[in-house]
Amino acid sequence: MTDRLLYTSNSKTSKPRTERNKVDVEKGKYSYSKNFDKTFKEQEDAMSCSSKSPVHKSQLESRLLTREDLINLDKTEPHWKYIRIGLLIGFGILFLGLLAGCIVYIILGQKCPSVPKLPFWKSTVGYWLDVFAFKDSSGDLIGDLNGLTSEVDYIKTVVGAGYVILGPITKGFYTNSHNMLGLVEDYKELDEAVGTMDDFRVFLKRFHKKGVKVILTFNFNAISINHKWIQKNKVELTLFKDSFNKRISRYGKANNVDIDGQKFYSVFGSPNVDLDLTSVKTQTEIYNVIDFWMKEGIDGILLDNAAFFNEGKEQTQSNLSSTWLQNCPNSQIYGNESVKFVEGVRQEINKWIKESGREKLLAVNSGDTGCGVGDNPDPMLMFRDVADLIISREFVLERGGSGSRLSFDKTEIQKYSTYSDSDKDKLGLTTSTSNNPSHSDINQLALTLLLPGLPIIYYGTETGINGMELLAIPKNLYPKGKLYNNEEVIFSTKSHLPMPWDFSGKRFSATLNDSTFNDYLNGYESKENVEIQLAEGNVQSTLNLVKKLVALRQHHSMKWGAMEQISFGEGSSSQVEAFIRKAKGFSSFIVIKLKDLMGNYLLDLTPFCSSVTPRIIHPSHPHLSTDTPLSTSKIYIPITEKSNYILVFECD
Numbered sequence: 001m002t003d004r005l006l007y008t009s010n011s012k013t014s015k016p017r018t019e020r021n022k023v024d025v026e027k028g029k030y031s032y033s034k035n036f037d038k039t040f041k042e043q044e045d046a047m048s049c050s051s052k053s054p055v056h057k058s059q060l061e062s063r064l065l066t067r068e069d070l071i072n073l074d075k076t077e078p079h080w081k082y083i084r085i086g087l088l089i090g091f092g093i094l095f096l097g098l099l100a101g102c103i104v105y106i107i108l109g110q111k112c113p114s115v116p117k118l119p120f121w122k123s124t125v126g127y128w129l130d131v132f133a134f135k136d137s138s139g140d141l142i143g144d145l146n147g148l149t150s151e152v153d154y155i156k157t158v159v160g161a162g163y164v165i166l167g168p169i170t171k172g173f174y175t176n177s178h179n180m181l182g183l184v185e186d187y188k189e190l191d192e193a194v195g196t197m198d199d200f201r202v203f204l205k206r207f208h209k210k211g212v213k214v215i216l217t218f219n220f221n222a223i224s225i226n227h228k229w230i231q232k233n234k235v236e237l238t239l240f241k242d243s244f245n246k247r248i249s250r251y252g253k254a255n256n257v258d259i260d261g262q263k264f265y266s267v268f269g270s271p272n273v274d275l276d277l278t279s280v281k282t283q284t285e286i287y288n289v290i291d292f293w294m295k296e297g298i299d300g301i302l303l304d305n306a307a308f309f310n311e312g313k314e315q316t317q318s319n320l321s322s323t324w325l326q327n328c329p330n331s332q333i334y335g336n337e338s339v340k341f342v343e344g345v346r347q348e349i350n351k352w353i354k355e356s357g358r359e360k361l362l363a364v365n366s367g368d369t370g371c372g373v374g375d376n377p378d379p380m381l382m383f384r385d386v387a388d389l390i391i392s393r394e395f396v397l398e399r400g401g402s403g404s405r406l407s408f409d410k411t412e413i414q415k416y417s418t419y420s421d422s423d424k425d426k427l428g429l430t431t432s433t434s435n436n437p438s439h440s441d442i443n444q445l446a447l448t449l450l451l452p453g454l455p456i457i458y459y460g461t462e463t464g465i466n467g468m469e470l471l472a473i474p475k476n477l478y479p480k481g482k483l484y485n486n487e488e489v490i491f492s493t494k495s496h497l498p499m500p501w502d503f504s505g506k507r508f509s510a511t512l513n514d515s516t517f518n519d520y521l522n523g524y525e526s527k528e529n530v531e532i533q534l535a536e537g538n539v540q541s542t543l544n545l546v547k548k549l550v551a552l553r554q555h556h557s558m559k560w561g562a563m564e565q566i567s568f569g570e571g572s573s574s575q576v577e578a579f580i581r582k583a584k585g586f587s588s589f590i591v592i593k594l595k596d597l598m599g600n601y602l603l604d605l606t607p608f609c610s611s612v613t614p615r616i617i618h619p620s621h622p623h624l625s626t627d628t629p630l631s632t633s634k635i636y637i638p639i640t641e642k643s644n645y646i647l648v649f650e651c652d
Contacts, residue, residue, distance in 0.1 A: 113585020116560060119359045120213050120299070121389055121454055123559065124162020125550050127155050128430065129459035130496045131169050131194050132478050136509035141516075142174065142478045143498075143508075145195035149203040156210050158534070158543075159462060160550035163213035165302055165363070167434055167496075169194045172224050174482070178271050181484045181496060183224040187289040204297055213299035215361055217434075220286055220341075221305040222272040225257060229285060236279035238265040247311065247332050248324050250368065251487050267308050268485050277309050277341040287348045294352045300361025301349075302391075303342065304434065306383065307366040310337030325402055328371035334379045339386060346386045363389035363428065368435035368485070368492050372401025375409045377419070384426050389454055392427040395444045396436040397468065402491060412444065413577045413593065416451055417565045424452045424563070432458035435484075437467035437494035440526060442542055443593055446618070446646045449549040450591045452563045452581070457546065459499055463528040464542035467494040470523045474498065476516050477508075500524075502531035545618050545646075552615055552648065557583040566590070566608060575601070580608065587650050589615070594637060594645035605633040609651035616648035 135147030155161050167173075172185030174193050190200060207214055229235045240256040240263035249255040253269025265274045275282050290301065312335040324330065342364060349362045364387045366380050373379075373393050380390050393400030394416055399408070408415070419427070429448035432438040438461045445464075449455045460467070473490060475481045477498050484492040498520060501507035505517020507530070521527045533543035552558055561583035568576050575597060582588040590608055594601065605612055613629045614621075619640055624630075629652060637645060 126456035127161035139511040236276040238274040305367030365391040440466035500529040612649040
């Protein structure tokens, strides 16, 4: 009944409205299209047959407007058109204003300082080690790859290194019939004492997983007379010429080797024989070696004994002394042909960079020249255009010399500041090398991490141990009495001693159950080891200082900023050396080395910084703490027993 009433009501009301709409359209009150009128009638018919709630006509009208209706509405009601145009113009002006503001801000506003993208050897610290001396896993008391793999966290987390340089690990370095260290019998095989290729792959995968790059060392200057290249006639050796009689052997041996009745040159003496690195035949085999190890996934190579690659200046020497060291600086090394050979290696490395799309390091080390750099520029800079990293001897014992010189005309900082920025950008700074034993000068160690350059920590130096104190080479531990190149005076061999982990030696080799390792450590005057350095309460240890310096180097000014030497007046020049590290747009750091203080000292930093925050204080100061801003830039330094300080302040 209700539905019938609703239907009747709708029928009664809909007809008058329809008639009224028709009249309105005829009189011009509406200008809707015929389509709309037709559609509306259809809707009314549908509604008249429906028993549901009626839909309001205004809703139908707004919902059923067609494109033609809207166009007609635009013509009859133009103010809507003007409103839309006005809104479009307003939004356009607003957009252009914002765009102009952005452009002005970009041009005139304060810009964020640019940060260069650095390769891993510039952005991180290196760690250089002898695998045979680092850690033993097999029980033969000789370090190996598995032992090294187990200590990746020490290298990465404790020391903070981003890449490792492994000393030579190829066949013959330790295991050979000549009872010596340093030979090469096969570049593509590992020395059996260090492990297998499977061990190497596990090691490489583990270090890469931890974010540590791996560099291998190769000595392409000379090979063993037992090398298979000689047996298979794969390479050319350096023929011994009459003019070579003017040359001197590095270790006092005969400078020639007889092979099948023919004489060949040997700067290190038998059983080494020099390769002819100018020969295409020899170069091809060397490039094959590089390709072999690059395919394994290494991140670069260090070319050892680069100073000896191509000797060719013997004709300039006269009145030669009978020993090598008496002829320093020796003009028969650092030949120009050496650079050409490294340039060829550079091209081979570049090929792998392009193929892999990854960074690959090419580093060079002079090798055991016995002749230091003294007050002169480092002759190894001859490789600056072809190598990424050049091992510097500026901070090693006696600057790399094997003599007895006790002083130089310039201090380390004074001399280093004379190098150009581009040269500093190439120098690998270290206090020890594979041929220069460690020494315990903590100031030198700190400078390698504070000056511009490429810092490299040689294993063991982070503990402050002094390799020069040891008088005898271990007989029961690596190197088990063997000497580097059978040198007559024990020197380079002291760079290949067991890592001083602890007194018991358990961390070097778990099989040690006697006093063997402790007896070895007793040979040092200062028996420093990792166990002592990391002990609770030993906050002033060398290793803790190294950790702080490595962390500090992550600041942009310390990583790639320029160096400017500063002075505190003539009266203090003998006691104070200082420099500023500054990268544009970042905080600067003042590095101060106080030495041989005879009394208390007032350090005034006001001319350089209005306010400062201490970052490094070594040894500790009784009234200063690191990372706390100071109320004044004038600092009182009391004299200590050591009378030496390394201080680093950040300018706020």
